Amino acid sequence: ETGVTQSPTHLIKTRGQQVTLRCSSQSGHNTVSWYQQALGQGPQFIFQYYREEENGRGNFPPRFSGLQFPNYSSELNVNALELDDSALYLCASSPPGDSSYEQYFGPGTRLTVT
Amino acid sequence: AQSVSQHNHHVILSEAASLELGCNYSYGGTVNLFWYVQYPGQHLQLLLKYFSGDPLVKGIKGFEAEFIKSKFSFNLRKPSVQWSDTAEYFCAVNSPTSGTYKYIFGTGTRLKVLA
Numbered sequence: 573e574t575g576v577t578q579s580p581t582h583l584i585k586t587r588g589q590q591v592t593l594r595c596s597s598q599s600g601h602n603t604v605s606w607y608q609q610a611l612g613q614g615p616q617f618i619f620q621y622y623r624e625e626e627n628g629r630g631n632f633p634p635r636f637s638g639l640q641f642p643n644y645s646s647e648l649n650v651n652a653l654e655l656d657d658s659a660l661y662l663c664a665s666s667p668p669g670d671s672s673y674e675q676y677f678g679p680g681t682r683l684t685v686t
Numbered sequence: 687a688q689s690v691s692q693h694n695h696h697v698i699l700s701e702a703a704s705l706e707l708g709c710n711y712s713y714g715g716t717v718n719l720f721w722y723v724q725y726p727g728q729h730l731q732l733l734l735k736y737f738s739g740d741p742l743v744k745g746i747k748g749f750e751a752e753f754i755k756s757k758f759s760f761n762l763r764k765p766s767v768q769w770s771d772t773a774e775y776f777c778a779v780n781s782p783t784s785g786t787y788k789y790i791f792g793t794g795t796r797l798k799v800l801a
Contacts, residue, residue, distance in 0.1 A: 613793055672787060
């Protein structure tokens, strides 16, 4: 069983640019959540997707947007990058049914904004 | 707003010492509680979870946690740590009535176990 995968592993961008991060959910999982983990902090919830619709959003500005595809994979897009966007971005997927509150995390994408 | 507090930011123990990491949350409703571990260079892994029932839950690798509702706490314990337990530990809370599955994480506790 393949776990959650994310690409790319590392990324360096310049302030003002746009970035797209990708996530493939674990097989059979239909919900995807994205988190931002700044250095020395716990992950912070960005948003969640269920059946290709946004299903909850944290305290992040609209320049953070996402998509979920029919195969449940997902993208996180960040426009007009700022230096404070430098962080580890984590994707987590959840199975349907009784275990839907369990989240399985990918290895993350380390984004550096210069 | 919901929040999770982990009061110990850094803990250093010798092998075979006992471990207890504190976690307190602020939310008055029904909660699901989790402990995750992040080993150096690896992704977050679920150690244990509490949804309902017996407030003492056992997880992987000899870890356990006790949910004390009156104290809004979910402390993680291990009777005897090993060098391989060196990692960062995160407590997380989810509210099943919130309509989403979002987790609120604490800031983490870095555990270093000396051989």
